[in-house]
Amino acid sequence: MRLVFTRFMIGLCAVLVVMQSALADSPIHQLITAMSSSDLPRYTKLPLFAPHRKDFICAYQDQHLPSVDPQANLWFQQALALELDPNTYWKDKDWRKIYQLYQQAAERNHWKAMLNLASLILGQYPVPEKQPEMAIRWVEKAMQLGVPDAWDTMGVYHMKGIVKGGDATSAYAFFQKAADMGSPSAQAFLGAALNAGWDNPSSGFWANMPVATKMLECSLAQGYGDAADELEFIYAADKTPEAKLRAVKVLQDGVKLGSAKCASLLSSQFDGLDMTNGDSLVGNIDKARADRYGKISDVLEWYQGTLKLPNLDKVLPLPPAPLPKWDGDVETLIDAAKAVTSPVKSPASAPHPDPRSALIKSGLLRSLSDGPHPLRCDGGRKCPQSGIWAAQVAVTHPLAALYNRWDRQAFVEKGASFPDPRQQHLDISVHDVRWTWLGSPNRIRVADVYEIAL
Incomplete structure (x- = not known):
């Protein structure tokens, strides 16, 4: 994701001269060295950015990614767990080990590891390799594998001058290519650039709201949360109660x-933003909700988009639903909202450790103490039991690669409807979704008063 890439590039000089001889023995050098400079993916000739294009056809990145072998994915998850470990100060983390694990995964064609390696190389962290040319070559390798996000990253490199001769013109051509291929980060970036009422190229925005909306909705459908921040402006534009409610719901998503x-925006809204001028999305001040959103925003800022909170409605449902009682511990708030999994029990004879273990260690996933009794439900029915539910479509469904994610979950109250994929801009019927109950409902105290329970 763009935020993950750019956080490693703060303070980087715009142009750096690299000696080719320093890279002669590297594996990635040997993958590309046979090409002439004009044939390198970084110099791909692309159509110029067309801000006033008439249409945009949504493409999903997950449907076009290369397969990843289990061992490479395990190395990647182990590196990610070390990198995101919230209990270790960043300077004390084993960056050499993190780099090594990412490199091992990248050398077995793990595309995410390639992009993370590139970010580490260009960042301010003490990793073994600091040559910008190496970062460019890992990104080029991912481009050769057809990874849309890699084309987006190359656009960032052109924009920042990391690629010799790169500038805004070549950068936007790469962003456009990446968005058309299915990169959610490129779609969100260009969608924001086109979300304007007039053209101002020198400031990086143009008037093309119809295409902006399609790009942002496509990005959000792929799980890119920051796209919702831009969609809120579009949805709320009419300032009707219905428009404002739609804007609040997309922010919650x-x-x-x-x-x-x-x-952060929802925190400000519930804290009274725009109440005096009539532009408030929520229409009232709710300090308790503002406080919870504010604390969640601080945690999400640290994770830079990697932490998902699919069960947010368990701890912070939108009005008019009442807030469950909270013990004031931020960890409780986050743990109850994040994705959960049944107990992880990897047998000693297993060829590879369960990759969920790394996700749990990194704080992205919470393991339940006990697995619930099996309970499944068609997505078109009302929810038969309050708690956390996991969703899946059949593996033969055209959008299975996109929809069947480990964090595709929701906290649903008994008698309520399950989330409709079409409301998430996905062409999936509610009846194609099978929901599995994972348990973890809130605890009732007295009468209709509930408290957050893990």
Whole structure:
């Protein structure tokens, strides 16, 4: 994601001269060295950015990614767990080990590891490799594998001058290519650039709201939470009660998908933003909700989009639903909202450790103490039991690769409707979704008063 990439590039000089001889023995060098400079993916000739294009056809990145072998994915998850470990100060983390694990995964064609390696190389962290040319080559390798996000990253490199001769013109051509291929980060970036009422190229925005909306909705459908921050402006434009409610709901979706921006905006809204001028989205001040969104925003800012909170409605449902009682511990708030999994029990004879273990260690996933009795439900029915539910479509469904994620969950109250994929801009019928109950409902105290329970 763009936020993950750019956080490692703060303070980087715009142009750096690299000696080719320093890279001669590297594996990635040997993958590309046979090409002439004009044939390198970084110099791909692309159509110029067309801000006034007439249409945009949504493409999903997950449907076009190369397969990842289990061992490479395990190394990647182990590196991610070390990198995101919230209990270790960043300077004390084993960056050499993190780099090594990412490199091992990248050398077995793990595309996310390639992009993370590139970010580490360009960042301010003490990793073994600091040559910008190496970062460019890892991104080029991912581009050769057809990874849309890699084309987006190359656009960032052109924009920042990390690629020799790169500038805004070549950068936007790469962003456009990436968005058309299915990169959610490129779609969100260009969607924001086109979300304007007039053209101002020198400031990086143009008037093309119809295409902006399609790009942002496509990005959000792929799980890119920050797209919701821009969609809120579009949805609320009419300032009707219905428009404002739609804007609030999309911001809530953005928080579930890890957007600190959306959480911060909702915190401000419930704290009284725009109450005096009539532009408030929520229409009332609710300090308790503002406080919870504010604390969640701080945590999501640290995770930079990697932490998802699909069960946010368990701790922070939108009005008029009452807030469950909270013990004031931020960890309780986050743990109850994040994705959960049944107990992880990897047998000693297993060829590879369960990758969920790394997700749990990194704080992205919470393991339940006990697995609930099996309970499944068609997505078109009312929810038969309060708690956390996991969703899946059949593996033969055209959008299975996109929809069947480990964090595709929701906290649903008994008698309520399950989330409709079409409301999430996905062409999936509610009846195609099978929901599995994972348990973890809130605890009732007295009468209709509930408290957050893990």
